[in-house]
Amino acid sequence: MSEVKRLADRWNFFSPPIRPSNREIEEIEKIINVKIGEYKQFRVLILGGTPEFISLLSKYNNCDVVAFDINKSNLEAMSLLSGSNNNFIIEYFIGNWINKYDDLVGKFDIVLADTTMYFFDFPDGWKTCLNNIYNYLRNDGIFITRQLFFPEILPSFSSYFDIFIKSWRSDFVDSSRDNIEQYCADICKLKTLMVLEAADSVTSLDQKKLKKLTYEMIDGIQRVVPRGLLKVAGDALFSPGPSSEGCKCLPVSIPRKEEALVEVKNVGFYLEKDLPGDVLFSESFRTLSFHK
Ligand SMILES: C[S@@+](CC[C@H](N)C(=O)[O-])C[C@H]1O[C@@H](n2cnc3c(N)ncnc32)[C@H](O)[C@@H]1O
Numbered sequence: 328m329s330e331v332k333r334l335a336d337r338w339n340f341f342s343p344p345i346r347p348s349n350r351e352i353e354e355i356e357k358i359i360n361v362k363i364g365e366y367k368q369f370r371v372l373i374l375g376g377t378p379e380f381i382s383l384l385s386k387y388n389n390c391d392v393v394a395f396d397i398n399k400s401n402l403e404a405m406s407l408l409s410g411s412n413n414n415f416i417i418e419y420f421i422g423n424w425i426n427k428y429d430d431l432v433g434k435f436d437i438v439l440a441d442t443t444m445y446f447f448d449f450p451d452g453w454k455t456c457l458n459n460i461y462n463y464l465r466n467d468g469i470f471i472t473r474q475l476f477f478p479e480i481l482p483s484f485s486s487y488f489d490i491f492i493k494s495w496r497s498d499f500v501d502s503s504r505d506n507i508e509q510y511c512a513d514i515c516k517l518k519t520l521m522v523l524e525a526a527d528s529v530t531s532l533d534q535k536k537l538k539k540l541t542y543e544m545i546d547g548i549q550r551v552v553p554r555g556l557l558k559v560a561g562d563a564l565f566s567p568g569p570s571s572e573g574c575k576c577l578p579v580s581i582p583r584k585e586e587a588l589v590e591v592k593n594v595g596f597y598l599e600k601d602l603p604g605d606v607l608f609s610e611s612f613r614t615l616s617f618h619k
Contacts, residue, residue, distance in 0.1 A: 330400045331400050331403045331404045331407065332404075332407075333404075334400055334401055334404035335404040335405075335407045335408050338378075338404065338405070338408060339408060340511050340514060341511075341514075341515055341518070342511060342512050342515050343515070344515060344516075344519055344604075344611075344612045345515045345518055345519060346377075346378075346379065346441075346515075347377065347379045347380075347441060347473055347614075350603070351473060351602065351603075351604070351614050352379050352380075352383055354602045354603070354614060355380075355383065355439070355471055355602075355614065356383055358469070358471060358599075358600065358602075358616050359383075359437060359471075362436065362437065362469055363387075363389075363436070366389065366436070367389060368389045368390070368391065369387075369389065369390055369391070369436040369437065370390070370391045370392075370393070370434060370435045370436055370437075371384055371390060371391070371392050371393070371435060371436065371437045371438070371439060372393050372395055372420075372431065372434075372435045372437070372438045372439070372463055373392065373393070373394045373395065373438075373439045373440070374395055374396075374424055374438065374439070374440040374441075374443045374460075375394070375395075375396050375401070375402075375405070375440070375441060375443060376394045376396055376401060376402040376404075376405030376406060376409075377405065377439070377441040378405045378406075378408035378409035378410075379409075379441075380439050380441070381394070381405065381406060381409035381411055381415075381417065382409040382410055382411050384415075385409070385411035385412065385415040391418070392415075392416075392417045392418065393417070393418045393419075393420050393431075393435075394406075394417050394418070394419055394420070395419075395420040395421075395422065395424070395431075396419075396421065397421065397422065397423050397424075398421075399419060399421055402417075402419050424443065424446075424447075424456050424459065425447065425452065425455055425456055425459075426459075427458075427459050427462065428459075431462075431463045432462050432463060433462070433463070433464075433465055433466075434463060434465070435463050435464055435465060435468055436464070436465055436467075436468050436469070437464075437468065437469055437470075437471065438460050438463060438464060438468070438469075438470045438471070439471050439472070440460075440470070440471070440472040440473070441472070441473045442472075442473055442474060442475045442612075443456075443472070444456065444457075444472070444474060444580075444587075445475055445522075445526065445579065445580055445581050446579065447579065447580065448579055448580050449580035449581075449582045449586070449587070449590075450582075450586075450590045452579075452580070453580070453582075453587070453590050454590060454593070454594065457590065457591060457594040457596070458594055461594050461595055461596065461619060464619045465619075466619060467618070467619065468618075468619045469599065469616055469617060469618055469619070470596060470616070470617045470619070471614065471615070471616045471617075472614070472615055472616075472617075473604075473612065473613070473614045474584075474587070474612070474613055474614075474615060475519075475522070475523075475581055475611055475612055476581060476582065476583060476584040476587065476610075476611050476612075476613060477523065477526070477581045477582060477583050477611065478523070478610040478611040479610065480610075481523060481524070482520060487516065487517065487520055519611075522581075523581060523611065526579065526580060526581040581611075584613065591615075591617060595619065596617035596618065596619060597617065597618050598615060598616075598617055599616045599617060599618045600615070600616045601613060601614075601615055602614035602615070602616070
């Protein structure tokens with residue numbers, strides 16, 4: 328299987344809150360529509376290749392899109408998932424978000440990002456990346472980002488895991504589509520908790536317990552879920568994600584929202600809108616839009 332297909336298959340297992348929900352995309356669409364008004368042509372930079380962003384943008388016929396990532400295979404995989412038609416051309420820019428590229432300066436009306444900032448140390452890495460984004464925007468540009476913030480109360484990963492296994496044991500009696508979808512949604516919640524726990528210096532994942540719980544879960548699931556599906560879902564949950572030279576794959580910082588807003592404002596942005604996050608984890612996932 329090609330690397331692109333493998334990345335696409337794995338990403339397909341995720342749903343909100345790991346990926347943007349329909350409601351979040353609708354809100355972003357409203358902001359874009361207000362922003363572009365009567366523009367003849369507008370330019371968008373995406374940090375990464377979020378398929379939901381690409382399919383949203385492919386609806387406009389006056390939009391030039393540049394997808395910016397360190398890993399070309401990921402961009403190709405995300406385009407595959409977006410389902411946008413072949414006539415929709417996306418330019419790829421291969422590079423590191425932490426570096427400043429003169430070719431991008433002052434070129435964009437909109438920058439879109441989906442939980443990208445947690446790859447950088449807070450606050451120094453954030454400052455550098457935010458400054459770059461600020462420079463890539465035209466004078467009246469906007470930056471829209473879905474961001475993961477540390478919640479006031481962290482749900483416990485192991486108790487969530489226990490609940491998941493118990494409910495699964497009683498309910499997961501067949502491999503119908505509904506049950507598989509439910510299982511995948513649960514994987515996303517678990518992954519989100521893992522990310523939050525991994526990024527917090529106070530709590531730490533108990534790797535031994537995690538392994539034991541994982542084997543218990545896999546043991547039970549193997550009886551009802553086709554093996555191929557189980558393997559991909561397991562990989563999606565437990566592997567750290569794509570690794571490329573010069574960028575970190577595991578989250579290194581998830582600040583509290585108030586702390587993050589101070590840094591964003593220091594760069595020169597002002598917060599235009601704080602959009603509703605997804606219902607689950609709504610405290611930790613927020614979509615924000617900033618004006619230059
Ligand atoms: C976990 S994936 C998320 C996939 C996602 N939905 C997207 O937007 O592509 C994160 C992506 O961020 C990219 N990435 C991580 N750190 C980066 C950096 N410093 N510069 C450029 N791309 C980076 C990785 O190559 C990977 O494709």
